[in-house]
Amino acid sequence: ETGVTQSPTHLIKTRGQQVTLRCSSQSGHNTVSWYQQALGQGPQFIFQYYREEENGRGNFPPRFSGLQFPNYSSELNVNALELDDSALYLCASSLNSPRLNEKLFFGSGTQLSVL
Amino acid sequence: AQKVTQAQTEISVVEKEDVTLDCVYETRDTTYYLFWYKQPPSGELVFLIRRNSFDEQNEISGRYSWNFQKSTSSFNFTITASQVVDSAVYFCALTDSGTYKYIFGTGTRLKVLA
Numbered sequence: 001e002t003g004v005t006q007s008p009t010h011l012i013k014t015r016g017q018q019v020t021l022r023c024s025s026q027s028g029h030n031t032v033s034w035y036q037q038a039l040g041q042g043p044q045f046i047f048q049y050y051r052e053e054e055n056g057r058g059n060f061p062p063r064f065s066g067l068q069f070p071n072y073s074s075e076l077n078v079n080a081l082e083l084d085d086s087a088l089y090l091c092a093s094s095l096n097s098p099r100l101n102e103k104l105f106f107g108s109g110t111q112l113s114v115l
Numbered sequence: 116a117q118k119v120t121q122a123q124t125e126i127s128v129v130e131k132e133d134v135t136l137d138c139v140y141e142t143r144d145t146t147y148y149l150f151w152y153k154q155p156p157s158g159e160l161v162f163l164i165r166r167n168s169f170d171e172q173n174e175i176s177g178r179y180s181w182n183f184q185k186s187t188s189s190f191n192f193t194i195t196a197s198q199v200v201d202s203a204v205y206f207c208a209l210t211d212s213g214t215y216k217y218i219f220g221t222g223t224r225l226k227v228l229a
Contacts, residue, residue, distance in 0.1 A: 042219030
């Protein structure tokens with residue numbers, strides 16, 4: 001049990017729609033990261049937030065955006081969904097600044113299917 | 116560019132066999148961190164170990180052991196006397212010094228047969 005919860009667990013959308021995925025981190029965890037995991041692949045870094053500010057971004061287009069809230073929750077928004085966005089989206093949190101390279105606590109993910 | 120390679124896509128062993136999962140990494144950083152995570156069918160990645168680049172001591176934790184060799188840029192993971200509950204996908208990862216993001220390998224699916 002990592003203490004990181006994600007909702008919903010599964011989601012089906014059609015191409016062009018918008019989606020919001022949610023994550024609740026462990027209390028006190030100041031850093032949250034989002035990863036995309038395509039079938040049979042390792043997780044790919046989308047972006048990271050530290051104390052509610054974006055602190056790094058991977059090679060994802062601007063239609064992927066996020067927010068981190070003071071209550072240790074966060075969300076990932078994806079606009080104009082494409083078929084290739086179908087994947088497992090993982091939220092991960094850590095206690096301190098990303099500079100400490102601490103271990104991450106992962107949620108079980110949201111499985112997004114785009115039809 | 117940083118990269119993690121896990122050449123073994125899938126390994127099947129019979130219970131009680133020992134198994135080693137390979138991880139080779141590339142980085143230009145002198146300070147870096149390496150990790151192993153386990154992903155059971157439930158989906159969440161579970162932390163197993165963190166190692167920094169200055170600590171080349173091998174580590175043993177129960178049936179798990181890790182062999183870190185900077186000379187070959189490898190960080191291999193051995194499970195001794197494997198059990199069915201060890202069946203999962205295992206990921207090796209490296210942190211990027213600039214963005215602190217994790218760079219994951221493609222994972223090794225381990226199947227332990229009873």
